[in-house]
Amino acid sequence: MKPPSILIVYAHPAPHASRVNRRLAQAARALPHTEVHELYERYPDFYIDVAAEQARLAAADHVVFVHPIQWYSAPALLKEWVDVVLQPGWAYGKEGKALAGKTYWLVTTTGSAQDAYSAGGPHGRPFDDYLPQFRQTAALCGMRWEEPLVLHGAHLVDDAALEAHVAAFLARLEQLSTLKIG
Amino acid sequence: MEHGLLQNALVYLAAAVVAVPVAKKLGLGAVLGYLMAGIAIGPWGLGLIGEVEDILHFSEFGVVLLLFLIGLELEPKRLWSMRRPIFGRGTAQVAGVAAALTLAALALGVDWKTALIAALGLSLSSTAIALSTLGERNLMGTPTGSASFAILLFQDIAAIPMIAIVPLLGVAAAGSSGEGWIGAVKVAAVIGALVLSGRFLIGPALRAIARSGLREIFTAFSLLLVIAIALLMQSVGLSMALGAFMAGVLLADSEYRHALETDLEPFKGLLLGLFFIAVGMSVDFGVFMAQPWLILGLVAGFLSIKAGVLYLLAKAIGIPRSQQSLFAFLLSQGGEFAFVVFGAAQAAKVFSDQVAAILIVVVALSMVSTPLLLIVYDKVIAPGFRTNTRRKADEIDANEDHVIIAGFGRFGQIVGRLLAVNGVKLTVLDHDPDQIEFLRKFGTKVFYGDVTRIDLLHAAGAAHARALVVAVDDIDDSLKLVDAVRAAFPDLPLMARARNVSHYYDLMDRGVTVIERETFESALRLGRGVLQELGFGAFRARQAAQKFRLLNIQSLAKVYPFYKDKEQFVSLAVQARDELEAMFALDAEAVDAERKNSWD
Numbered sequence: 001m002k003p004p005s006i007l008i009v010y011a012h013p014a015p016h017a018s019r020v021n022r023r024l025a026q027a028a029r030a031l032p033h034t035e036v037h038e039l040y041e042r043y044p045d046f047y048i049d050v051a052a053e054q055a056r057l058a059a060a061d062h063v064v065f066v067h068p069i070q071w072y073s074a075p076a077l078l079k080e081w082v083d084v085v086l087q088p089g090w091a092y093g094k095e096g097k098a099l100a101g102k103t104y105w106l107v108t109t110t111g112s113a114q115d116a117y118s119a120g121g122p123h124g125r126p127f128d129d130y131l132p133q134f135r136q137t138a139a140l141c142g143m144r145w146e147e148p149l150v151l152h153g154a155h156l157v158d159d160a161a162l163e164a165h166v167a168a169f170l171a172r173l174e175q176l177s178t179l180k181i182g
Numbered sequence: 183m184e185h186g187l188l189q190n191a192l193v194y195l196a197a198a199v200v201a202v203p204v205a206k207k208l209g210l211g212a213v214l215g216y217l218m219a220g221i222a223i224g225p226w227g228l229g230l231i232g233e234v235e236d237i238l239h240f241s242e243f244g245v246v247l248l249l250f251l252i253g254l255e256l257e258p259k260r261l262w263s264m265r266r267p268i269f270g271r272g273t274a275q276v277a278g279v280a281a282a283l284t285l286a287a288l289a290l291g292v293d294w295k296t297a298l299i300a301a302l303g304l305s306l307s308s309t310a311i312a313l314s315t316l317g318e319r320n321l322m323g324t325p326t327g328s329a330s331f332a333i334l335l336f337q338d339i340a341a342i343p344m345i346a347i348v349p350l351l352g353v354a355a356a357g358s359s360g361e362g363w364i365g366a367v368k369v370a371a372v373i374g375a376l377v378l379s380g381r382f383l384i385g386p387a388l389r390a391i392a393r394s395g396l397r398e399i400f401t402a403f404s405l406l407l408v409i410a411i412a413l414l415m416q417s418v419g420l421s422m423a424l425g426a427f428m429a430g431v432l433l434a435d436s437e438y439r440h441a442l443e444t445d446l447e448p449f450k451g452l453l454l455g456l457f458f459i460a461v462g463m464s465v466d467f468g469v470f471m472a473q474p475w476l477i478l479g480l481v482a483g484f485l486s487i488k489a490g491v492l493y494l495l496a497k498a499i500g501i502p503r504s505q506q507s508l509f510a511f512l513l514s515q516g517g518e519f520a521f522v523v524f525g526a527a528q529a530a531k532v533f534s535d536q537v538a539a540i541l542i543v544v545v546a547l548s549m550v551s552t553p554l555l556l557i558v559y560d561k562v563i564a565p566g567f568r569t570n571t572r573r574k575a576d577e578i579d580a581n582e583d584h585v586i587i588a589g590f591g592r593f594g595q596i597v598g599r600l601l602a603v604n605g606v607k608l609t610v611l612d613h614d615p616d617q618i619e620f621l622r623k624f625g626t627k628v629f630y631g632d633v634t635r636i637d638l639l640h641a642a643g644a645a646h647a648r649a650l651v652v653a654v655d656d657i658d659d660s661l662k663l664v665d666a667v668r669a670a671f672p673d674l675p676l677m678a679r680a681r682n683v684s685h686y687y688d689l690m691d692r693g694v695t696v697i698e699r700e701t702f703e704s705a706l707r708l709g710r711g712v713l714q715e716l717g718f719g720a721f722r723a724r725q726a727a728q729k730f731r732l733l734n735i736q737s738l739a740k741v742y743p744f745y746k747d748k749e750q751f752v753s754l755a756v757q758a759r760d761e762l763e764a765m766f767a768l769d770a771e772a773v774d775a776e777r778k779n780s781w782d
Binding site for chain 2: 012013014015016017018019020021040041042044045068069070075077109110111154155
């Protein structure tokens, strides 16, 4: 029986300047049945090979999105990727069942500490309030929502916290690798 | 006379150069200018030229070239679709006019043979005058133009049997009955040979000669081709003009069509001019002075009968009311074939020398009358229709809405292929025959020729193009082309390939707004590749290249006002380079500033 396969869609516009996301991507590269797909490396000109991306998604059981939160949203290239790859009739809609049942797992980082995301804080509301766009994307495509893994104040955390975060990430990937969908 | 040829040329050219612009300025048209120049320098004017008949004969080659060029514009399919107007309207015109003139002559007591031959000869019109006028007035695409053309073409065909039957009516009537069908076989054989060689011989020959790169040899071959065909046709008893026309049609779908047109056009123009001058010279004022009233009466009578029949014909075939009299005037004159028919009649003793001389003067004067009648039309008749004569703008052009690419080498091809796969209609011009052969195999519409010649651009439909892409290799050609287009088609958007920075600036000087340096983008692309190879991320390498590109284009614009000043240009260029380096050095420390806040 074929083991479940994991697709990591990694989107960081300046990976050379990243500490956390780059570590996560690096760590995942060593895993079996796991593809780390680095969008900014593959499509630096923002022109996306839709057919190749759809084939890649179709072959995966679990889709993991690894990217920082920028202005309450995903980096621009990932937005473009969602816009052009998740086509009606393929990803959603009457005939759009290509992603149904697959896992949608958001692994992300923010620049602010957790308490900045609260009523009265600079961001005005809890961080969960900024997730519906991702959650609903998954829902529309019939995907299984996996509880997001978030590291706040990513550029401020110490090495120990970073290692703990990487370990938590790998542990969850390990769990997914035994979880057969369908 | 040792220098006879040059002296004659001097007289003709001087007469044309003086008379034609003056005639045009006075609104009389070029044809009348030539005719008056001819009268002025002819035996009855200043008497500068003697051998009028030789000149007339020689310059008839202008008519041959004219028909060859018209043939080039007419693909066989289109000609075939015109067969009904040619034979229907043509027969109606010739038969109608000939019958009316014969009856009029018989009523005046002329004997029937003279009446018939004179009427047949006079029923023919002057292809040279009518078609030049149509061209001058840009009327070829109108109902008047196409009806006139069909009729003139039929007249060219009809002239052959006319010339053939004249001897049969004469006292010297002779000739064995067997010659008829032998002649027909010969004609069929020659036409067959023409069709075959047009397909298999002329095309490859043109290609080979074009490939040699010798422009004047291509021109020489074009002339050789037309002369050879004309003589071949004449040798089997066909009209030279008709033969040239057929040869033109056969080459109409050749990729060298426009090159032939551009090369032969000046010869045609000059020879036609010479022809009109010769007609002017051939007006024998001696005969005229002997019986001026008779001749004027004959001219008036002939013109009114012929124009009258043509007017009725125009009504019958549905020419717009505003143009019916234009059509009648346009074809009202006697033609160059009349000279031939009357000459044959004189030789066969159907006409007395005196009758022949009078009729030839009548024909010559009728030719002079046409431009005058057209002035009457313009000044008196047309204004009455002014409100409803607005012609639909050039419905004939099939090339509308296309993009022209001048220069289809490695650069132009990429542009062209990108446009083509996105559904843009293309017209491609190039001067390299190998390139054209290659492209034709892929079904691209390609024209061979010197792209800097404005007449080729006209032929390629630049007047209706959406844009012109200047992708030629040669910098001088590029600038020449841009200048020519700016002058002739000021509204046509220009996009150009620049070979280097000074070329870039020269293009900016000429108001070209979309300019790409041919090596810049691909060099940046390669630079990106190198950065990636050195460990830069793909996106970072891209951003670096984009930043470099932006700064480079900015400094290019900054230096532009000074580039003509060599010293200042150099120092500014050095300064710009230093600035660029400083800016990158600054960023090297703070990797790329705008990405610092990517929130890890």
